[in-house]
Amino acid sequence: MTRKKVKLEWITNDNARRVSLKKRRLGLSKKMNELSTLCGVNACAIIYGPNEIELTVWPSHDVVQQQLTHFQSLSELE
């Protein structure tokens, strides 16, 4: 998205894709962090690649677990 406008589609080049994932994950974390502090909300994210090894949670495994439980109890009410 910068030296060249990027198309919103799967990056075929393996290396480029991995680099992009790494960078964007970082950027996303930053944004999540900003959102939650600036606006005083709870937020969590789960990201995982095709190979289940690349699992990333934000802000932390524990918090995610907690919020999932909360979310699911809300879901049941509907």
Add this chain to the structure above:
Amino acid sequence: MTRKKVKLEWITNDNARRVSLKKRRLGLSKKMNELSTLCGVNACAIIYGPNEIELTVWPSHDVVQQQLTHFQSLSELE
């Protein structure tokens, strides 16, 4: 962050905070969307405010539910 550099702290003004939350949630969704398409990964997010009415999930309630289940089954393996 634009006409003025914003400090990374709770926005005290109620209206400004709500507006910011709305805008940033949108921006975040966009980023999530980009991340998942560009890099071919699954991603989901849960955002909720102090009042539980403002619950937002991405990309959809159903997908989040699905991914939570997946995540929890992985967690149990550890």
Add this chain to the structure above:
DNA sequence: AGACCTATCTTTAGACT
């Protein structure tokens, strides 16, 4: 409250190390 605008800040693709 909501949509649109735009100057300015932030993110990031690509190149290099």
Add this chain to the structure above:
DNA sequence: GAGTCTAAAGATAGGTC
């Protein structure tokens, strides 16, 4: 592979209607 750099693309605070 993992950091650093940098210009271009993208996000957004504050304003207006």
